[in-house]
Amino acid sequence: MANRARFLRTATARNLLILVLVWELVGRMDWIAGGALPGLSEILIRLWVDRGxxxxxxxxxxxxxxxxxxxxxxxxxxxxxxxxxxxxxxxxxxxxxxxxxxxxxxxxxxxxxxxxxxxxxxxxxxxxxxxxxxxxxxxxxxxxxxxxxxxxxxxxxxxxxxxxxxxxxxxxxxxxxxxxxxxxxxxxxxxxxxxxxxxxxxxxxxxxxxxxxxxxxxxxxxxxxxxxxxxxxxxxxxxxxxxxxxxxxxSVTLNTAIPDAGGGTPGPLxxxxxxxxxxxxxxxxxxxxxxxxxxVPDLIAKTPLGVVEYLFLSDTSHIARGKLLSALAETLPITAIGMIAGLGFAFLLAISARMFPGFIKTFMPVALVTQTMPLVALTPLLVLMLGRGTSVTLWITISVTFFPAFVLLVQGIQRVPQTVLDLPRAYGASAWKELRMVSIPAALPYLFAATRLTVPRALLGVMIAEWLATGTGLGNLLNQSRGYLDYGMIWTVAAVSVCLSVAFYYAILLIERRTLTRLGMQTVE
Amino acid sequence: MHHDHGIHLRAVCKTFRGRGADVEALRDMNLDCAPGSFTALIGPSGCGKSTAMRIALGLEDYDSGDVRIAGQPPAAATAAGVTGVAFQDAALLPWRTVARNIALPLEVLGRDPAKYGHEIAKLIELVGLKGYENSLPGQLSGGMRQRVSIARSLITGPEVLFMDEPFGALDQIRRRQMNVELQRIWLESESTALLVTHGIDEAVFLADYVVVMHANPGRVIDIIEIPFERPRRNELYSAPEFHALCDKVAMVLHGE
Missing domain, CATH: 1.10.3720.10 (MetI-like)
Structure with missing residues (x-):
């Protein structure tokens, strides 16, 4: 066991070293987007120069x-x-x-x-x-x-x-x-x-x-x-x-008593x-x-009624609505595509990782580190490397959904007891069949949870990219309205994006409950 | 009614109302444990034996009947500190040391644990855990944890002691050792004891009276007196009269 741990540690250190060396080489040679990815040494030197x-x-x-x-x-x-x-x-x-x-x-x-x-x-x-x-x-x-x-x-x-x-x-x-x-x-x-x-x-x-x-x-x-x-x-x-x-x-021993559902009496209708x-x-x-x-004066701070008035009742309402709808038409599709791609990659990788456990052991630490990475710090770097087009938005959305979903899915699949996995094998099932019968169904609740939990992150990622780089969609509308002192629009975008995020969350929760109840599974918090 | 430190249940009824199906946990349950006696409550799962004990501890309400613990209603008796309890699981607080776990009932009753230092030390010695005062539950074996919970049940100097399968999680060998120890500890405490158990030999070995219950609805079927001398020793487990009594309990249990 100790040997194994040491082996893993050396393997991780080795992979890290390779990563740093490749990074340095690629950076020094200006291979990516004309020097958008500098070598680690260049970054460190710059850090030293800017130390003041x-x-x-x-x-x-x-x-x-x-x-x-x-x-x-x-x-x-x-x-x-x-x-x-x-x-x-x-x-x-x-x-x-x-x-x-x-x-x-x-x-x-x-x-x-x-x-x-x-x-x-x-x-x-x-x-x-x-x-x-x-x-x-x-x-x-x-x-x-x-x-x-x-x-x-x-x-x-x-x-x-x-x-x-x-x-x-x-x-x-x-x-x-x-x-x-x-x-x-x-x-x-x-x-x-x-x-x-x-x-x-x-x-x-x-x-x-x-x-x-x-x-x-x-x-x-x-x-x-x-x-x-x-x-x-x-x-x-x-x-x-x-x-x-x-x-x-x-607790030292396992409690077999089922805890109270806590306020389980919902009361009359x-x-x-x-x-x-x-x-x-x-x-x-x-x-x-x-x-x-x-x-704060009413001109600057809009109440909920103020936003309704801005969007529907004032003289310029139709212009505001038009701007908002065209921004939404830019933001929502790219968010959806990015999320589906990110979740899809995560799902495929997580279930196939069952067959290559060594891969998980080296990849998981990287995935966990990216979880703590502030998204805002990442965005400008991706902008540098990928330019200011739609692709950068897409990549940001994929990366903000992929990593948390992957971590959640792997942890979920790892909770499947070994005996459940052994059963199909004991009857001579192939790896593919085992995947289909056990791992994929077992991962399903976690896929739903991951979807639910990454919706706000995906929207945040897209909006940051739009704000900083692409000049399209809700993020840009927000940034522009700041410049034009269009207070109504600032409040509207904030309210609409929060409401959208909540609506998506509930929509997924609803589908999740329906599906999992039908399959006799429980939702994951 | 009774002004002794016994346990008395009179015509107690209890029905759990769940969704759709009601479960009649106890129907006209009568139980009398004389002061200083040791009674074992035995029966199949769902016969209401644990429910009876939880009612006697005031942890569960009852629909009708009368319950007196040391002459008082359950809630009053527990709040007065005349009862002690050990559950199937040691249920120790994992972040408290052995000594502080034993002191827990004192804190609940609003007594000052600092004044009980001597009693706690004595109980730790009584259950054979000297030297483990400052250990955490996670550092103890299952048997040792169970002994901590026995010590905890005795810290208030209870007149009435309740035990719900206190050794249910232990293996047969360890269980027999613990039964001998429990008998010794109980004899010293001079309390009235009620033991809920699944184990026929455990009940016969420890009790003065074995009360057999049946399920659906939960009720008392028979009371069997166990006349063996105390202190009872390990050899009793191999005695023919011990096995004869065990067989008798088993026959009543299985309704023959």
């Missing part, structure tokens, strides 16, 4: 990320505890929660810059980036407590709050920590995206934007690497902390309808309240 610029930029981004991370997580954990104690509250805020999860940060970056000032937009976007992940991790952690330990507390007359204090809170720590691990790079991404939205002299995002027009590939790569490093480090810190605490927290309506309306009410409380 970095500290202020890094500090600005890290500062906002940390503040947003702290605030977002404090709210998220508090909300998680409340949701577990009062399940109705969770149902009532479902619309809001899904909206926060699905919103493409870049779409609301401009409106945050309009309504808030100073560091606040960056902090808010970083906080929004971490909220959903940590909140759902908290809810899951608090819900999956050891019911036997809770019975012990109750058997001594313990009340619900004592069970919460003695059993559930501490038991949720590993889940919350793994939530924080995923949330940390999100905070960095959020802070950088808010810098794109405008305002502020310092920050890696500002630096990146400023360097984009200059055609200095080595510097862009340097900024990308630094941003990736910061996000990766933040991931690593929480990965280490959670690995440390995990050992002493896992009118109550359910009221909760559903409340959940659907709450995001809009919060939007309205946010504008009223921030005290």
């Amino acid at each position: 610029d970095y500290p202020s930029h890094i500090w600005a981004t890290v500062h906002a990320s940390i503040l947003g991370f702290l605030i977002g997580n404090a709210v998220a954990v508090g909300a998680g505890v409340l949701f577990v104690l009062f399940p109705t509250l969770l149902r009532l805020t479902r619309g809001f929660n899904i909206a926060v999860f699905a919103l493409p940060p870049i779409a609301i970056a401009p409106i945050l810059v309009l309504t808030l000032s100073g560091m606040a937009p960056r902090i808010t976007l970083a906080a929004l980036g971490v909220y959903f992940v940590t909140m759902s991790a908290t809810v899951v952690g608090l819900s999956q407590f050891d019911s036997r330990a809770a019975d012990v507390v109750r058997a001594y007359g313990g009340k619900d709050w004592q069970v919460m204090r003695l059993v559930r809170l501490r038991g949720a720590v590993p889940d919350i920590l793994s939530g924080l691990r995923i949330a940390a790079p999100n905070a960095v991404l959020g802070a950088i995206l808010a810098e794109f939205g405008g305002g502020g002299r310092w920050g890696l995002g500002t630096y990146l934007l400023g360097s984009l027009g200059r055609g200095e590939p080595a510097r862009l790569w340097g900024i990308g690497l630094v941003a990736t490093l910061i996000a990766g480090l933040s991931y690593l810190v929480f990965a280490i902390i959670s690995a440390r605490t995990l050992g002493s927290t896992r 009118p109550v359910r309808l009221a909760i559903f309506a409340g959940a659907a309306l709450l995001p809009f009410v919060l939007w309205w309240a946010f504008i009223r409380l921030s005290g």
Whole structure:
């Protein structure tokens, strides 16, 4: 076993070395797009030359990320505890929660810059980036407590709050920590995206934007690497902390008791309808309240009604609608094609990887690293290499959907017990038959989950590419409207892209539930 | 009613109302455990024996009848700290040391664990875990974890001790060792004990009375007295009269 681990480590190190050497060679020879991919040494030299610029930029981004991370997580954990104690509250805020999860940060970056000032937009976007992940991790952690330990507390007359204090809170720590691990790079991404939205002299995002027009590939790569490093480090810190605490927290034996479904009584139909309506309306009410409380004039800050008026009731409505529809016609097809391609590749690769386990072992670490890579840092590099055409949008969409989907699918397929795999083989089934009978059906729930979870990422990727490079679609419309001070359009694009993202999420969830129920499977969170 | 530290269930009925099908878990259940006695509740899965125990602990409501634990209703008895409980699984909190796991009931009852340092040390010694005070459950074997949960059930100095298959997860060999130890610990504690079990030989070895239950609906079929001298030793397992009683319990269990 130890030998095997060492072999793997040397193999990974060897692959990494080969990668770096090939990179260096390709970069030095200017083989890709006339020097768009510089050699690693060139990037490092450039980093050294620019060393005076970095500290202020890094500090600005890290500062906002940390503040947003702290605030977002404090709210998220508090909300998680409340949701577990009062399940109705969770149902009532479902619309809001899904909206926060699905919103493409870049779409609301401009409106945050309009309504808030100073560091606040960056902090808010970083906080929004971490909220959903940590909140759902908290809810899951608090819900999956050891019911036997809770019975012990109750058997001594313990009340619900004592069970919460003695059993559930501490038991949720590993889940919350793994939530924080995923949330940390999100905070960095959020802070950088808010810098794109405008305002502020310092920050890696500002630096990146400023360097984009200059055609200095080595510097862009340097900024990308630094941003990736910061996000990766933040991931690593929480990965280490959670690995440390995990050992002493896992239940020693397997609990065979089925936990309560938590607020499983939905109540009579009118109550359910009221909760559903409340959940659907709450995001809009919060939007309205946010504008009223921030005290920004109506001209700049549009309420939900303001957006409706802008789109349908004012004199220029038909022009606005026309712009919006043509932007959507550019953005949506490319998002759909990119997602289908990315998910398709991931699915094919994941199920065929069953036959080549060695491939997974070397490829998985790469796939995991790309998960922490800030998308914004990646985009300019792809623009450099692929130009400003449609292909860059497509590649970005494929890459943002491919990696998370691949990781999720491989982890899902690995959960199939060995005995289930052995059974068809014991009857002499071919590898293909085994794939068809076991691996593909087993991967299906994870394919759905991956689709659902990557929709917002795909939309975000396309919009970033459009904003920075291609000059088409929703992303460009948002960027242009900023320039024209077309406030109505900024709010409209933000609202429409969030609503679209939520609508897609629910559409997939619906198909997923139907299909999986028919197949007798459960959905994956 | 009774002002002793026994367990008394009078005509207790309990029906679980699920989707579509109702399950009659207990019908007119009567159970009397005299103070200081050891009673084993045995029966097939679904006969309501665990439900009866959960009702006696106040973990489950009942539809009708009367339950007295040490002369009080279940909720009052557990909140007063006169009961102790060990479940099928040790159900230890994985992040607490052995000593702090044993102290858990004290915290729930609002007593100060710091005042019980001596009792905790004594119980750890009683269950043979001296030296493991600061170990985490993950570092212990299954049998040791089960002994921690026995120690935990005794920390409040209970007058009434409930055990739901405390050794269900152990193998036969380890189980017999633990039964001998449990008997020794119980004899020292002088409490009233109710043991829920699947194991015929375990019930006969430990109990003064074996109460046999049947399912659909859950009810008591027979009560068999076990007259062996205490302390009972390992040799009893091979005695012919032990096997005769085991056969008798098995016959009642299978409805012959």
